[in-house]
Amino acid sequence: xxxxxxxxxxxxxxxxxxxxxxxxxxxxxxxxxxxxxxxxxxxxxxxxxxxxxxxxxxxxxxxxxxxxxxxxxxxxxxxxxxxxxxxxxxxxxxxxxxxxxxxxxxxx
Amino acid sequence: xxxxxxxxxxxxxxxxxxxxxxxxxxxxxxxxxxxxxxxxxxxxxxxxxxxxxxxxxxxxxxxxxxxxxxxxxxxxxxxxxxxxxxxxxxxxxxxxxxxxxxxxxxxxxxxxxxx
Numbered sequence: 502x503x504x505x506x507x508x509x510x511x512x513x514x515x516x517x518x519x520x521x522x523x524x525x526x527x528x529x530x531x532x533x534x535x536x537x538x539x540x541x542x543x544x545x546x547x548x549x550x551x552x553x554x555x556x557x558x559x560x561x562x563x564x565x566x567x568x569x570x571x572x573x574x575x576x577x578x579x580x581x582x583x584x585x586x587x588x589x590x591x592x593x594x595x596x597x598x599x600x601x602x603x604x605x606x607x608x609x
Numbered sequence: 610x611x612x613x614x615x616x617x618x619x620x621x622x623x624x625x626x627x628x629x630x631x632x633x634x635x636x637x638x639x640x641x642x643x644x645x646x647x648x649x650x651x652x653x654x655x656x657x658x659x660x661x662x663x664x665x666x667x668x669x670x671x672x673x674x675x676x677x678x679x680x681x682x683x684x685x686x687x688x689x690x691x692x693x694x695x696x697x698x699x700x701x702x703x704x705x706x707x708x709x710x711x712x713x714x715x716x717x718x719x720x721x722x723x724x
Contacts, residue, residue, distance in 0.1 A: 505651075533709050544612070545652070545700065545715040552710065587651050591709045595665045597642075599651030 503528050505590050507600035514578050515608050522573040522603045524562075524588030533591040534571040536562055537599070540584045548573075548586070558582070578607045611635070613716035615701050621722045622691055630686040630719045632701030638714075640707030641684050643676055644700040646718070652700055658684060659707050691723045 504527040514520050526532055536548040549557045551564040551571060562573045571588060588600040614633040622628050634641050639660050644652035654668040658678045666676070673691075678684040688695055698718040704711040 510649075544717055547712050550710075589651075595640075595642075595657040595659075595707060596654045596668065597652075597713070598654065599644075601649065601651050 503590065503592055503598050505588050505598050505600035507586075507588055507603050509603045510601070511604045511606065513606045513608060516580055517577050520575050520578040520582070520605065520607075522586050522588075522605065524571045524573065524600060526569050526571065526588075526590050528569075528590055528592065530593050532564070532566075534562075534564055535589040535591065535597075536560070536571075536573050537587040537589055538584050539587070545587070578605075580607045580609060583607045613701055613703050613714050615699075615716040615719050617719060618717065619720045619722075621724065623724050624691060624693060626691050626723075628688050628691055628721065630688075630699050630721070632684045632686070632703075632716060634682065634684070634701070634703030635714055636682075638703035638705050639681065640704040640711065641678060642702040642704075642713060643684070643686050644702065646698045646700055648697075655686070657707070664707075688721075691721075693723050696721055696723045 506525045534551045538548040539545045560575045564571050585602050585604050587602045590598045616631045641658040643655040646652045656676050657665040661681045673689045676686045698720050700718045701716045702713040704713045
């Protein structure tokens with residue numbers, strides 16, 4: 502079955518602390534993985550995708566096929582990073598499967 | 610230019626009624642997606658259009674749900690005989706060509722409440 506699991510509903514860290522949002526997936530094919538973010542009162546938007554191997558707003562994510570994970574990391578969290586984060590899996594067709602999301606709260 | 614727009618922003622209806630939700634994609638985007646997001650969940654895929662045709666409607670939960678995109682631009686999601694379980698935020702997204710590498714741009718959503 503195709504599935505994306507985000508085990509933490511809420512993650513609270515202090516400003517300047519490292520942050521890691523966990524994502525595990527289940528997919529038999531070659532996965533394409535994404536992280537989406539939704540800031541308060543804003544639309545859902547793409548943060549980064551694994552094929553780009555990019556760092557956006559200080560966030561990075563590495564695809565680990567052995568562990569079927571795509572965790573999102575940032576070494577020093579900022580208050581403006583507080584948002585809802587969704588991990589998503591794009592299957593071979595046109596369907597994107599989202600995880601349930603993790604709310605990140607960065608405390609001052 | 611303008612992003613994806615959805616109307617209405619909120620819709621309250623009674624059980625058993627018919628509703629239509631509208632999505633205006635970014636101009637020139639050929640791919641259009643509908644998702645449903647229930648409370649505490651991530652978006653759930655419903656249907657994907659490439660141009661005027663529904664290339665993948667495997668996410669529609671049952672035959673009460675139907676979507677059209679007659680001219681390859683605006684799309685309407687139609688729900689017949691609404692049920693309380695249909696209450697959710699309905700999201701629309703568009704992308705330039707529908708390739709997996711294309712960025713999906715989301716609308717603000719329509720919050721549907723079925724009483």
